[in-house]
Amino acid sequence: MIAYISQNAFWGLLISAVEVYKRECFGLLIGYRDRRGPDEMYIVEHALPFQSAGRKHRGVVSNPRAHRRIERFLRNIPQLSVIGDFHSHTMWGYSRAASRPSDTDLEGMTKENVYVIVSINDRLREVAWSYNDDGSLSGTTDDHYFRLTAYTMTATGEPRRTTILCPYAIGFDARRVLRAIK
Numbered sequence: 632m633i634a635y636i637s638q639n640a641f642w643g644l645l646i647s648a649v650e651v652y653k654r655e656c657f658g659l660l661i662g663y664r665d666r667r668g669p670d671e672m673y674i675v676e677h678a679l680p681f682q683s684a685g686r687k688h689r690g691v692v693s694n695p696r697a698h699r700r701i702e703r704f705l706r707n708i709p710q711l712s713v714i715g716d717f718h719s720h721t722m723w724g725y726s727r728a729a730s731r732p733s734d735t736d737l738e739g740m741t742k743e744n745v746y747v748i749v750s751i752n753d754r755l756r757e758v759a760w761s762y763n764d765d766g767s768l769s770g771t772t773d774d775h776y777f778r779l780t781a782y783t784m785t786a787t788g789e790p791r792r793t794t795i796l797c798p799y800a801i802g803f804d805a806r807r808v809l810r811a812i813k
């Protein structure tokens with residue numbers, strides 16, 4: 632299983648997390664599930680933040696009425712459907728943002744969907760965007776350090792890390808490097 636993150640979705644995830652930092656953001660992942668290849672893929676085309684999510688330092692309370700309105704709106708657009716959700720985990724005092732789902736996060740997870748946790752911390756030094764051995768993706772922007780981790784649920788209801796594929800993020804770094812040497 633692979634979670635493919637488009638350029639659009641990549642920026643959506645980062646901007647949503649930065650906007651409310653150091654509070655947590657919450658939103659929906661819009662796209663489709665591609666079952667054709669050898670590796671089943673979740674194609675994440677958009678990351679749509681919930682402006683009405685109640686934000687706390689630890690945890691996000693989503694607004695069920697707003698959620699239903701968005702689901703209803705999307706039902707009329709056949710090529711877009713909700714394939715999961717995302718939220719951020721942020722630094723808390725000196726402790727770095729976790730990349731694993733909390734017990735509350737796990738309660739809301741279902742087998743059909745994919746979940747992205749955006750861990751966001753203050754940036755200490757510049758780190759090139761790259762894939763990690765555990766399937767997550769990390770890197771820095773001017774002010775923040777990010778780690779994007781995707782999860783799906785196994786048939787027995789266990790969370791499983793899902794490999795993220797985001798060619799844009801990797802290319803984005805390469806272009807910055809190219810600009811720097813010019």
Ligand SMILES: [Zn+2]
Pocket residue numbers: 690718719720732733736
């Ligand atoms: Zn969480």
